[in-house]
Amino acid sequence: MSKVTDVILVNEQDEPIGVMEKMEAHRKAVLHRAFSIFIFNSKGEMLLQQRAQGKYHSGGLWTNTCCSHPLPGEDTLHAATRRLQEEMGFTTLLEKVFDFVYLAEFEHGLTEHEFDHVFVGLYEGRMTPDPTEVKDYCYKSLEEIEATLLSHPQKYTAWFNIAFPKVQQWASDNLMKNFPQKLSS
Structure with a gap:
């Protein structure tokens, strides 16, 4: 399993501007690729x-299926595919659908300031999640997730609260219309 020790620092256009140790980037709130x-x-x-x-x-x-940072010099789609296998124990075809920048403060003086590339995929086979990464997992309807986010947003990660409405909009426009056929071809 590849452990990210350095992250790719980027500007607001996602252009690489350097490399920094991951925890240092999270302490200093430096924008980095995720x-x-x-x-x-x-x-x-x-x-x-x-x-x-x-x-x-x-x-x-609770959060989306998987998230992480690409290694310095690593293509973001390749990193996403690699990390999905490491964290959740499966692979599937992924498609980038959008990106966004966010800034969120956490406990222990850490901050996420990320240029986040969002990928989607289709999968319903066997999973073998890494227990050091994943405590539990489940499939839920978008309506159920939306209701829980409104009633208990603190049960979800900061980035999920930001990304979910964007993914929900993408899903309403694309998911059942052509996405499964596109990924299976």
């Missing part, structure tokens, strides 16, 4: 994971 993966099944339900308690921030919170 990715988030949202996996759906054929019913249009989203695969959520509950982060392991031992994560350096947001332990025990």
